[in-house]
Amino acid sequence: MTKLRPFIIGAVGGVLGLAILPISGLLNFSADPAQSDLTDLYFRLASRQSIALRSFDLTVPPLDDPAMVQRASGHYELVCATCHGSPAGPPERLAQELSPQPPLLMQQMERWRPDARLFWTVRHGIRRTAMPGWPSDVRDDEVWDMVAFLGVMAEMDASQYRAMAGAARCTDCHGENGEGGVAGQPRLDIQDPQYIAAALRAFRDGTRESGTMKAVAAQLDETAIAELATKFGRSTKFEPDGATRGAEIARTGIPQADVAACDSCHGETGNPHYPRLAGQDTTYLLRQLKLFAELGIERGGPYANIMAHAIGNLSEEDMHAVAEWYGE
Amino acid sequence: MLLASSAVLLAACNGEQSMLHPAGEQAEGLATLFWVMAAAGVVIWCVVMGAAIYAVLGKKRPRSERFADRFIFFGGVAFPTVTLAALLVFGLALLPNWAGGDEPDMRVHVTGEQFWWRFAYKGPSGERIETANELHLPVGANVEFVLDSTDVIHSFWIPALGGKMDLIPGRTNVLRLKPTKAGVYRGVCAEFCGPSHAFMAFPAIVHPVADFQSWLEAEALPANPAGSEAFIAAGCGGCHTVRGVSEAGSVGPDLTHLARRRTLAAGTMPMTRQALEDWIAAPSHIKPGARMPDFAALDDEQRDAIVQFLLGLQ
Numbered sequence: 214m215t216k217l218r219p220f221i222i223g224a225v226g227g228v229l230g231l232a233i234l235p236i237s238g239l240l241n242f243s244a245d246p247a248q249s250d251l252t253d254l255y256f257r258l259a260s261r262q263s264i265a266l267r268s269f270d271l272t273v274p275p276l277d278d279p280a281m282v283q284r285a286s287g288h289y290e291l292v293c294a295t296c297h298g299s300p301a302g303p304p305e306r307l308a309q310e311l312s313p314q315p316p317l318l319m320q321q322m323e324r325w326r327p328d329a330r331l332f333w334t335v336r337h338g339i340r341r342t343a344m345p346g347w348p349s350d351v352r353d354d355e356v357w358d359m360v361a362f363l364g365v366m367a368e369m370d371a372s373q374y375r376a377m378a379g380a381a382r383c384t385d386c387h388g389e390n391g392e393g394g395v396a397g398q399p400r401l402d403i404q405d406p407q408y409i410a411a412a413l414r415a416f417r418d419g420t421r422e423s424g425t426m427k428a429v430a431a432q433l434d435e436t437a438i439a440e441l442a443t444k445f446g447r448s449t450k451f452e453p454d455g456a457t458r459g460a461e462i463a464r465t466g467i468p469q470a471d472v473a474a475c476d477s478c479h480g481e482t483g484n485p486h487y488p489r490l491a492g493q494d495t496t497y498l499l500r501q502l503k504l505f506a507e508l509g510i511e512r513g514g515p516y517a518n519i520m521a522h523a524i525g526n527l528s529e530e531d532m533h534a535v536a537e538w539y540g541e
Numbered sequence: 542m543l544l545a546s547s548a549v550l551l552a553a554c555n556g557e558q559s560m561l562h563p564a565g566e567q568a569e570g571l572a573t574l575f576w577v578m579a580a581a582g583v584v585i586w587c588v589v590m591g592a593a594i595y596a597v598l599g600k601k602r603p604r605s606e607r608f609a610d611r612f613i614f615f616g617g618v619a620f621p622t623v624t625l626a627a628l629l630v631f632g633l634a635l636l637p638n639w640a641g642g643d644e645p646d647m648r649v650h651v652t653g654e655q656f657w658w659r660f661a662y663k664g665p666s667g668e669r670i671e672t673a674n675e676l677h678l679p680v681g682a683n684v685e686f687v688l689d690s691t692d693v694i695h696s697f698w699i700p701a702l703g704g705k706m707d708l709i710p711g712r713t714n715v716l717r718l719k720p721t722k723a724g725v726y727r728g729v730c731a732e733f734c735g736p737s738h739a740f741m742a743f744p745a746i747v748h749p750v751a752d753f754q755s756w757l758e759a760e761a762l763p764a765n766p767a768g769s770e771a772f773i774a775a776g777c778g779g780c781h782t783v784r785g786v787s788e789a790g791s792v793g794p795d796l797t798h799l800a801r802r803r804t805l806a807a808g809t810m811p812m813t814r815q816a817l818e819d820w821i822a823a824p825s826h827i828k829p830g831a832r833m834p835d836f837a838a839l840d841d842e843q844r845d846a847i848v849q850f851l852l853g854l855q
Contacts, residue, residue: 465789466779469691471832474789477779484774484843515838522834523779525792 244312253313260339268333276328276361280396280496283377284386285355285362288425291381293318296343300366300374311343322367332360348424351511354500355424383429383441391445393541397496400541405485406446411515413438421513450481451492451541459538462531471525475535478523487516495540502532557727560700564722564747567703570635578628585624637717645685645717649676653688653695653708653730656737656828657794657807664761671782672760673794674807676745679753680723688714696732699745705731720747727808736830742808764797764854771846775839783854793833799854806831817848 234240240252290299296308296315308315316324325331336356338346347356366374379385386398393400401409415421417430417438433441453460466474477483479490490498502524504512509521527535556562563569652659657674664670676699678684688697690708697716698705701724706716730741748756763785772778777796778787784797802812806828810816819826821844824833836844 466792468791471792473776473779473792475779477773477787477789478776482773483776484839486838487776518838519776519834519836522832523776525832 256341264330264333268329271329271332273328274357276364281358281361282365283395284397285358286378287381287386288428289362290378292428300369301371313342315343319367322363328360331363332356335359348427349422351422351508352424393494399494399497401445402447402449403489403492404446405448406442407485408488409446410438410442411486415514453491453538457534457538459534462535463538472527473523490539492541493539495536498536498540499532502536556701558700562701564720564724564726565702566719566721568701571704574631574635646682648685648687650687651697653690655692655735656741656831658743662757665758670761671795674743675802676728676743677753677756678720678747679750680720680747683717683719686716688716693734694732695730695734698731699726699728701726707732723747723749737828740807740809740828744803744808760798767853768850771843772850775836775843775847796854800852801855814848814852817851818844821847
């Protein structure tokens with residue numbers, strides 16, 4: 214027992230010390246720019262190590278697809294640029310008052326690499342800073358898009374960035390008249406206004422999962438939703454043609470894989486609340502199919518339960534076939 | 542649900558789902574085997590218990606070694622050999638004829654799917670007529686069931702008509718049954734196949750021959766398309782065929798003459814308006830793991846119109 218005494222005293226002293234430190238009030242938690250560097254260093258180290266540890270076993274998907282960069286750019290302009298700046302300009306005045314200061318990503322990107330750590334930071338945010346996590350808990354695909362964008366942002370000049378990210382308006386991603394044109398972004402002009410209104414409400418309420426669209430729809434009231442729905446939703450018709458595997462699946466499904474016939478809901482005879490697919494962007498269709506296969510009902514939206522069942526055991530190969538059949 | 546489960550419990554009380562009330566040739570053999578075995582078992586049990594009681598309470602009287610040897614030989618070797626051999630012969634005689642034997646009077650193709658039954662008949666003019674979850678047979682016919690499965694192993698069992706046979710994915714099994722008494726019986730899945738295994742049943746209706754023919758002719762007709770708009774718009778046709786209305790999908794049960802069936806959802810509920818409404822809104826609440834999505838998101842008007850259409854599928 215006597216031999217153990219120093220250890221016991223040490224342990225008790227250590228615990229007391231840890232408890233007394235915050236109680237004493239010695240740690241300076243003010244947001245003054247001139248505060249001691251030590252506290253700052255302490256928490257910065259803790260957050261860096263925390264990110265490193267938790268992103269340790271992440272598998273980084275291929276990030277070299279220009280469509281990924283394109284898809285994330287609008288969200289960056291709408292949400293991130295305010296604090297982190299962009300090729301088009303420095304952060305807003307308000308952000309420069311924050312403490313700790315949000316990093317200027319045009320200059321300091323390297324500090325947040327590699328990509329796995331960047332992903333974890335964007336996905337989960339950082340405690341005791343103004344950095345929030347991604348608005349959706351299940352859309353890691355959107356977060357990877359953002360990581361891909363951040364990887365190339367520093368190389369862009371203002372005009373390139375402006376052309377890609379636009380000014381955070383619906384038309385930047387969905388086309389001037391909702392006709393699409395941006396890879397991976399859905400065109401809206403083929404849908405019924407009822408469908409678009411329901412989708413916007415679902416994004417706003419978080420019942421359909423998308424961090425990007427949640428950030429946009431959060432600003433919309435019922436009047437704005439009704440206006441946008443009638444502006445973009447015009448039920449433009451497209452006729453897919455060809456006798457491909459995709460056409461066969463669309464017309465009759467794959468009974469042995471429990472895949473329903475797509476056209477029964479998504480064709481011209483279907484409920485206007487169901488989305489029309491003919492003429493839709495191929496990349497977007499493929500991505501939505503993968504989301505339904507991975508997330509099932511979690512993907513969200515008023516009719517997610519139906520689609521989560523209707524997709525059955527559709528193979529990845531057949532997803533491509535279906536997306537190409539409907540897609541433009 | 543309560544109704545459904547009490548129906549299951551009560552099924553044991555009448556002859557509907559009982560191998561002890563045989564209504565088919567194969568079931569008669571099985572029932573006889575059961576009664577002979579049970580009677581012999583009772584006799585043997587009484588003799589053994591009698592011997593045990595005698596051994597404990599009886600007068601202790603010395604026996605000759607010769608008597609003991611003979612007692613052990615006849616009671617312990619000869620008797621069980623003869624009895625078990627007799628039972629084996631009786632049992633083997635009941636086995637189906639694996640060679641196939643004579644051409645059956647008719648064939649029914651049965652596919653087990655989680656958690657329902659696909660039945661296909663040959664129609665009056667040789668065409669394939671698909672129906673689901675209700676089996677119709679003519680009395681006295683030698684019927685061959687061609688059995689397979691699309692997902693997991695199921696087992697096809699109509700206790701009142703005969704023994705059971707597994708449905709195995711990637712393999713075709715054959716079972717012969719010959720119903721001898723007209724009536725309504727109950728068939729079940731007899732191999733655990735998933736969360737709603739217990740809700741995978743079907744009525745098996747044995748008709749007089751003429752009635753069966755008229756059932757088959759009516760079943761071969763296309764459906765009445767009146768009022769199908771809501772059914773079409775909701776996309777039901779993506780999985781369900783209603784001949785004459787929508788023939789694209791065949792993932793789920795054929796609904797062409799749904800309203801003529803006695804039960805809904807593979808023997809789970811009686812076919813009523815209420816049951817249809819409940820089922821369409823939330824199949825997953827009634828049959829966990831069912832492949833059909835909940836259509837709770839449709840508005841009441843659309844659901845009512847679908848139910849109305851389905852009730853008209855006579």
